[in-house]
Amino acid sequence: MTTEVSILPIQSVYSIDNRTITAEVLHEEPLIVKFLNVLSDEECQNLIDCASSRLERSKLAKKEISSIRTSSGMFFEENENPLISEIEKRISSLMHLPIEHAEGLQVLHYEPGQEFKPHFDFFGPNHPSSSNNRISTLVVYLNDVEEGGVTTFPNLGIVNVPKKGTAVYFEYFYNDQKLNELTLHSGEPVIQGEKWVATQWMRKKQIRERL
Numbered sequence: 697m698t699t700e701v702s703i704l705p706i707q708s709v710y711s712i713d714n715r716t717i718t719a720e721v722l723h724e725e726p727l728i729v730k731f732l733n734v735l736s737d738e739e740c741q742n743l744i745d746c747a748s749s750r751l752e753r754s755k756l757a758k759k760e761i762s763s764i765r766t767s768s769g770m771f772f773e774e775n776e777n778p779l780i781s782e783i784e785k786r787i788s789s790l791m792h793l794p795i796e797h798a799e800g801l802q803v804l805h806y807e808p809g810q811e812f813k814p815h816f817d818f819f820g821p822n823h824p825s826s827s828n829n830r831i832s833t834l835v836v837y838l839n840d841v842e843e844g845g846v847t848t849f850p851n852l853g854i855v856n857v858p859k860k861g862t863a864v865y866f867e868y869f870y871n872d873q874k875l876n877e878l879t880l881h882s883g884e885p886v887i888q889g890e891k892w893v894a895t896q897w898m899r900k901k902q903i904r905e906r907l
């Protein structure tokens with residue numbers, strides 16, 4: 697097997713916006729990285745506060761309601777306010793892609809029993825968005841979950857425990873589709889407490905208008 701070049705330059709520390717974000721590689725190919733200190737406690741709380749009155753039952757990529765995904769969520773508009781602009785800029789620098797490749801930032805809320813069953817973030821070949829498919833994901837945890845709500849990669853044996861301000865990153869742009877399929881992942885049911893995440897999905901090509 698040949699090794700493909702990752703989107704993310706692998707480093708143990710990233711300095712962005714005067715912030716020191718540390719990284720731990722959880723898996724090399726497909727690349728899965730855990731980041732610490734992506735957002736401050738205040739930014740996490742502000743995102744939750746802005747999102748909480750706008751939550752709706754989450755849908756699948758095909759816009760269907762399904763038992764696969766029982767959380768509720770919302771999308772921010774691009775550059776919706778100064779907080780969102782700053783977070784979007786930081787996240788796209790961290791993900792090493794131009795902000796024009798970023799979908800709107802999504803916030804998800806899970807209550808006890810709610811989950812996101814194993815799925816891929818990329819679109820299947822027949823989906824209308826597959827010509828400009830997703831290539832990478834950052835899931836930022838906005839709170840600590842009392843029990844449950846871990847993110848798992850069942851084909852790789854990886855389990856990541858939510859912790860406020862930290863994030864899990866993975867990419868699935870590989871020519872070898874088998875590598876992409878190893879990014880199957882789930883948000884396990886919350887058992888106790890609640891879980892808030894912000895998800896950034898990145899596309900292969902520009903999706904936003906340039907400002």
Ligand SMILES: O=C(O)CCC(=O)C(=O)O
Pocket residue numbers: 804812817833835845846847848881882883884893895
């Ligand atoms: O909630 C999680 O841990 C995973 C979220 C996720 O897979 C997604 O937003 O695509």
Ligand SMILES: [Fe+2]
Pocket residue numbers: 815816817833881
């Ligand atoms: Fe996902």
